[in-house]
Amino acid sequence: MLSHRGKLLTDAAYPLMEGFALFLANPFDPTTNPSGCINLGTAESSLLSSHLSSRLRSILQTQTDAIVIPSDLAYADFTGIPSFRTALCSLFRSTNLHDALKPEQLCVMNGCGTVVETLLSVLCDAKDSVLIPAPYYGGFDKDIEQRFHCSIVPIPTSPLDSTFSISSLDALYETHGSGRIKALVVMNPVNPTGHVYPPSFITSLMSWCRDRKIHLIVDEIYAYSIFKPSPFQSVLTLPAYKEAEEYVHWVWGFSKDFAMNGYRVGVLGTKNEGVLKACKEAAYFTGMATLVQRTLGVMVSDAEWVRDYIARHQEKLRMSCEYVETRLRKMNDGFEKERRLKWSSPTAGFFLWVDVSDWIKTKEEEKRVFVQLAKEGVYMAPGEAFHSPQPGWFRIIFSHPVNILDLALNRFEKVLSNLA
Numbered sequence: 001m002l003s004h005r006g007k008l009l010t011d012a013a014y015p016l017m018e019g020f021a022l023f024l025a026n027p028f029d030p031t032t033n034p035s036g037c038i039n040l041g042t043a044e045s046s047l048l049s050s051h052l053s054s055r056l057r058s059i060l061q062t063q064t065d066a067i068v069i070p071s072d073l074a075y076a077d078f079t080g081i082p083s084f085r086t087a088l089c090s091l092f093r094s095t096n097l098h099d100a101l102k103p104e105q106l107c108v109m110n111g112c113g114t115v116v117e118t119l120l121s122v123l124c125d126a127k128d129s130v131l132i133p134a135p136y137y138g139g140f141d142k143d144i145e146q147r148f149h150c151s152i153v154p155i156p157t158s159p160l161d162s163t164f165s166i167s168s169l170d171a172l173y174e175t176h177g178s179g180r181i182k183a184l185v186v187m188n189p190v191n192p193t194g195h196v197y198p199p200s201f202i203t204s205l206m207s208w209c210r211d212r213k214i215h216l217i218v219d220e221i222y223a224y225s226i227f228k229p230s231p232f233q234s235v236l237t238l239p240a241y242k243e244a245e246e247y248v249h250w251v252w253g254f255s256k257d258f259a260m261n262g263y264r265v266g267v268l269g270t271k272n273e274g275v276l277k278a279c280k281e282a283a284y285f286t287g288m289a290t291l292v293q294r295t296l297g298v299m300v301s302d303a304e305w306v307r308d309y310i311a312r313h314q315e316k317l318r319m320s321c322e323y324v325e326t327r328l329r330k331m332n333d334g335f336e337k338e339r340r341l342k343w344s345s346p347t348a349g350f351f352l353w354v355d356v357s358d359w360i361k362t363k364e365e366e367k368r369v370f371v372q373l374a375k376e377g378v379y380m381a382p383g384e385a386f387h388s389p390q391p392g393w394f395r396i397i398f399s400h401p402v403n404i405l406d407l408a409l410n411r412f413e414k415v416l417s418n419l420a
């Protein structure tokens with residue numbers, strides 16, 4: 001009954017989606033469903049949800065720029081209304097992220113997943129390949145492979161800090177048929193390790209891509225979620241960007257840094273006119289509601305509020321990360337001495353990338369523990385979802401209040417203690 005394409009969609013299995021479905025089927029609520037599933041698997045932050053929602057409510061109620069107007073009911077510029085794209089450029093400038101792009105070089109879409117999919121759809125034909133350092137955010141499988149049938153070539157990295165060498169890129173480029181590799185996608189900061197690549201490394205990647213006429217997509221969706229001292233600089237501020245700008249495409253969005261996954265806002269920035277034009281043609285399918293754009297335009301135009309928000313966001317992330325690391329250390333004290341949890345020490349993001357391989361040796365065992373955790377009432381994303389080359393890894397989201405983390409970690413500890 002379904003087309004070949006439709007069948008591929010229904011047959012595909014995505015562990016991140018499966019885990020999220022488990023959570024949705026039985027969501028934890030402290031009063032109405034205390035034994036329900038706590039979601040430490042989806043990269044969301046609830047640390048400032050009340051602060052953010054009251055700010056948005058107040059904007060909608062009091063700011064004339066955000067009140068519903070007749071033009072909200074009409075078609076508008078699908079690539080983002082000009083006032084919003086202008087407000088975004090001011091945001092990036094006033095927060096010192098970068099001052100590299102003009103409003104017309106941005107295309108606003110319904111999420112960064114859509115931005116990555118659209119970019120790859122205009123850069124690759126079916127069966128072309130994309131290099132990505134692995135373990136990587138598993139949603140890229142959906143964005144890159146599911147509908148446009150490009151394939152991902154994982155670049156092996158050091159699992160605790162995502163580092164890899166330029167010579168490993170050379171080797172993959174040789175073995176996978178240079179003509180088929182069209183792009184390199186890097187996240188900076190990285191999901192799931194929370195690592196930040198230094199400017200010198202991003203500069204080397206830019207040169208590597210430019211020399212081979214390969215596109216470099218840099219996903220900086222966690223750029224304002226850096227909570228420890230770090231050398232981070234946006235790719236767009238690096239001197240080498242000027243010589244590579246035809247090949248560099250920048251991705252950022254509201255899901256993480258403004259903890260607004262549900263609003264579905266992603267931003268593409270590029271100086272490559274051909275790529276921009278192609279993405280803007282696709283914008284009919286990817287555009288977002290003008291009312292949301294006008295509301296967020298008001299929010300980000302208040303530079304003082306933004307400065308205060310980002311400072312709070314980073315401090316809360318730092319504290320939650322420290323809390324979970326302390327809990328994991330305490331858990332280690334209680335385990336037999338040949339069994340220890342190890343984890344990445346993140347500089348950024350919402351997650352710890354945790355090595356549970358002293359308990360779990362195979363992919364099957366990893367899956368079993370994932371199911372066991374869900375039964376016990378906690379969803380944690382398994383390493384398989386990130387294409388971890390070694391079994392026995394989990395990503396733990398820490399961007400939630402301490403009482404929730406505490407309960408979820410009790411459940412995690414119980415499952416580990418029961419493993420033979």
Ligand SMILES: Cc1ncc(COP(=O)(O)O)c(C=O)c1O
Binds near residue numbers: 255
């Ligand atoms: C690195 C990275 N890129 C893109 C996305 C997708 O974000 P969005 O909600 O904007 O589609 C995520 C979500 O977890 C992510 O971690």
